[in-house]
Amino acid sequence: MRRQKQSFVARLLALAPLCLYVLSPTASTASNIEGQVVVSNARDNGNAIVYIDKIAGKRFTPPSAPIPLDQVNLTFTPHVLPVIVGATVAFPNSDEIRHNVFSPGPPRFDLGTYPQKTTKYYLFDKPGVWTLLCNVHAEMSAYVVVVETPYFARTEKDGRFVLKDVPPGKYTLKVWHEKAKPATVVVDVAESPTLNVPVIELKR
Numbered sequence: 001m002r003r004q005k006q007s008f009v010a011r012l013l014a015l016a017p018l019c020l021y022v023l024s025p026t027a028s029t030a031s032n033i034e035g036q037v038v039v040s041n042a043r044d045n046g047n048a049i050v051y052i053d054k055i056a057g058k059r060f061t062p063p064s065a066p067i068p069l070d071q072v073n074l075t076f077t078p079h080v081l082p083v084i085v086g087a088t089v090a091f092p093n094s095d096e097i098r099h100n101v102f103s104p105g106p107p108r109f110d111l112g113t114y115p116q117k118t119t120k121y122y123l124f125d126k127p128g129v130w131t132l133l134c135n136v137h138a139e140m141s142a143y144v145v146v147v148e149t150p151y152f153a154r155t156e157k158d159g160r161f162v163l164k165d166v167p168p169g170k171y172t173l174k175v176w177h178e179k180a181k182p183a184t185v186v187v188d189v190a191e192s193p194t195l196n197v198p199v200i201e202l203k204r
């Protein structure tokens with residue numbers, strides 16, 4: 001009995017360094033970058049894309065599953081979709097009518113005109129911004145913003161954004177909005193849980 005107790009204590013002691021490692025603040029060094037984008041003369045501050053620009057010497061693996069950009073009630077949903085280079089976007093049609101999906105590019109592509117419950121796919125293999133249109137409904141438009149790191153976010157209507165789990169380093173933060181000139185901010189992520197960026201104002 002006594003022998004068993006000792007060995008239990010011994011096992012606990014053996015685990016202690018591991019617990020200290022897990023609890024230590026230096027064990028997890030990634031930070032969240034938080035901030036707010038204000039778009040002058042826009043209806044609201046939503047649908048701006050905030051992202052960390054290409055990091056020299058770093059390549060990231062795109063997700064294997066396609067990312068959906070749906071067509072619902074004559075509207076591309078979401079209106080702006082950020083993805084990493086190499087991602088495939090799925091374009092389902094959830095309406096009872098036929099839609100078309102094309103982009104003037106470059107490169108130009110046209111997925112054709114197709115009915116409900118049909119999904120077309122497109123692989124975005126270059127960084128940049130693609131405008132998406134439907135040649136059946138002139139009022140339909142969307143944007144796919146293709147970036148080179150997994151650190152990106154779309155702002156809420158109030159302009160707020162969070163870039164999650166960014167490792168320490170100096171980065172170029174870029175901001176894109178369909179109705180404004182793009183902005184660039186340099187950020188220095190240190191080993192703290194949150195980096196608050198001053199308000200980023202986008203002008204037309």
Ligand SMILES: [Cu+2]
Nearest residue numbers: 099100134137
């Ligand atoms: Cu349409």
